[in-house]
Amino acid sequence: MMEIHEGALDVKEILGRWLDEEMNSNYGAFIPFIGIIREEGEIEALSFDIYEPTLRKWFDDWQERARAEGARVRMAHSLGDVPIHSSSYISAVLSPRRKVALRLINEFVEDFKANAPIWKYDVIEGKRIYAAQRSIAMDGAGILFIED
Secondary structure (H helix, E strand, O other): OOOEEEEOHHHHHHHHHHHHHHHOOOOEEEEEEEEOOOOOOOEEEEEEOOOOOHHHHHHHHHHHHOOOOEEEEEEEEEEEEEEOOOOOEEEEEOOOOOOHHHHHHHHHHHHHHOOOOOEEEEEEEOOEEOOHOOOOOOOOOOOOOOOO
């Protein structure tokens, strides 16, 4: 299950709901990752744009990968502005075995950072500024340039 929320994530509500929904699924491990906006320089928030069709395809591919190992992946991400000291990203892996869940959560988060179609902006003095220095180019992404 993938969720997109406007603004900061309610970590306690989301993780509690996920745990309640999965409690009887017979998984032995529930390994969450929570991303929190750090205070850096003059940043008062981060802001996010998402290309949802590609994100859903990326996530569905991950669900298939997890299913092949008897596991499940969940994810929530923010759209729009998220103030410092709040969460913009939560993911979790559920698995019958902890070693599978621990390995998959690391692989999932790393792949998310490298390949999810989410664009990050710094918010400084109320203005969105593309965070190019902290962004990773996606494979195949770019501007098509055709010469005459």
